[in-house]
Amino acid sequence: MGGTRWLMMLCLTASVALTSARPDGDVVKAEVEPEAESEASPTQDKEDDKVSYQGAQVIQIDTQTAKDVLDSILEKGEIEEWGRNKTHVDLYLPSKSTGSIKSLLMSKNISYSVMIEDVQRAIDVENVVETEAEDEFAGRKGHKMNWKSYHSLSDIYGYLDYLADTYPSQVKVGSVGKSAEGRPIKYIVISSGNPGAKRFWIDGGIHAREWISPATVTYIISELVENRDSYKDFASDIDFYVVPVINPDGYEYTRSSQRLWRKNRSKGNYFCPGVDLNRNWGYNWGGLGTSNENCREIYRGTGPFSEPETRAVSNFILQNKDNMKGFITFHSYGQYILLPYGHNYNSYPPDFKEMERIGRKAALAIxxxxxxxxxxxxxxxxxxxxxxxxxxxxxxxxxxxxxxTIELRDQGTYGFTLPAHYIIPTAQEAMAAVKTVARAVQES
Incomplete structure (x- = not known):
């Protein structure tokens, strides 16, 4: 990590204007202290304060033949692991490292395939928005959500408020608490009207760059509220508690500044802000698959629930956990339905077989x-x-x-830069999984 230390010293002499966003989603400029680049960091575009990923690539290599080399280059922090399964791993290579990493792999006779030729080009085309069409849609519908593009936090929150105003007997909207930068973490309760109803938790957006997750969760909300008659078989027995964006600061930061940012925006560390919120929950905190290094993407924080986002959401769930029988958190990517416990290779909950059975039914439904x-x-x-x-x-x-945990599309072709025209088909798959688990909740 010597290169990282040198950059940190260099950053002490510089001041960088970063883009931040207010809780209402309005973008403002703010002069803040500089952040050091990790060795896998992209470059900053000074014209509009957006990070440029030009020339960065995503490659795929075989994990079995390349295990020792892979471990050594990941340990150096030069590259980032995007996705993995039993046979292969997807690696993000910043532009300055593409040549050297490819040369190293070739010298070791390790073959690779290029999944994304230019990450910036993939970002440029993932969310092409037709402004006039969106404005016309908003004028007719009273909200901006159309699931043909990835929307801002203010659009998402505006949609929740629209539903609460339009369906007051069925929908309640509130905030579970505030994020590190003071944004509300909004939730929606979709009521069955049944006092004895079971409860089902759904969330998205815990990792900032996984845009397909909030898009999918808002689609599920729209189905459960505006297309309610299609789900009569379980909608009258279940109250849904939904948070579409657990990490609002990170999500807005990916829109304004750094598209591939993963963590929250906690300022606990001068050089490397942010904590991986999905390593910060208070169950087997600090174990395998986490890091105590601030600059790592899987940095776990200073302690369990050190972050305001995880504290607020966990407290809200505990306050409403009576009769809560279902829980799905949506991530990307890879196309997996993952079961607890993920902290250990040999750890399984007592009813793992039943959970696996329903998970397989959900996969068949998809x-x-x-x-x-x-x-x-x-x-x-x-x-x-x-x-x-x-x-x-x-x-x-x-x-x-x-x-x-459901990891949504895809399997590496686009990775975190999944084009917006995949939102609806991906969300329809997720809705099929929700329906399957909801029926199991209903019968439990």
Whole structure:
């Protein structure tokens, strides 16, 4: 990490104007202290304060033949792991490292395939917005959400408020608390009207760059509220508690400044702000698959629930956990339905077989909708161990019977830069999974 230290010293002499966003989503300029680049960092475009990923690539290599080399280059922090399964790993290469990493792989006779030729070009085309069409849609509908593009936090929150105003007997909107930068973390409760109804938790956007997650969760909200008659078989028995964006600061930062930012925007560290919120939950916190280094993407924080986002959401769930039987947190990417416990290769909840059975039913439901294949299993087995995750906490502490992490599309072709025209088909797959788990909740 010598290169990182040199950059940190260099940054002490500089001042960088970064783009931030107010809680209402309005973008403003602010002079703040500089952040040091990690060795895997992109470059900053001084014209508009947006990071440029020009020339960065994503490659895929075989994990078996390349294990020792892979471990050594990941340890140096020159590159970032984007996705992994039993056979291969997707690696993000910043432009300054593409040549050297490829040369190293070739010298070791390790073959690779290029998944994304130019990351910036992929970003440029992922969210092409037709402003006039969106404005016309908003004028007719009273909100801006159309699931043909990725929307701002203010659009998402505006949609929740629109639903609360339009369906006051069915919908309640509030805030579970505030983010590190003071934004509200909004939730919506979609009521069944049944005093004895079971409860089902759904969330998205815990990792900032996974744009398909909030888009999918808002689509699910729209189905459960505006298309309610299609779900009569379980909608009259379940109250849905939904947070579309757990990490609002990070999400807005990916829109204004750094598209591939993952963590929250906590300022606990001068050089490397942010904590991986899905390593910060208070169940087996600090174990495998986490880091105590601030600059790592999987930095776990200073302690369990050190971050205001995880504290607020976990407290809200505990306050409403009576009769809460379902929990799904949406991530990307890879197309997985992951079961607790992900903190250990050999750790399984007592009712793992039942959870696996419902997970496989959900995967079949997805396949019937689109033909897409979603793998089902313990995340430590299918991917890698990851401690301090929200699904482990939901199962191990909150005691929610059916708790899952669902990794949405795709399987590496676009990775985190999934084009917006995939929002609706991806969300329809997710809705099929929600329906399957909801029926299990109903019968529990």
């Amino acid at each position: 396949k019937s909708v689109s033909g897409a294949t979603y793998q089902v299993g313990n995340s430590a087995k299918l991917l890698y161990p990851a401690s301090g995750g929200s699904d482990d906490w939901a199962k191990g502490i909150a005691g929610i019977k059916y708790a899952y």
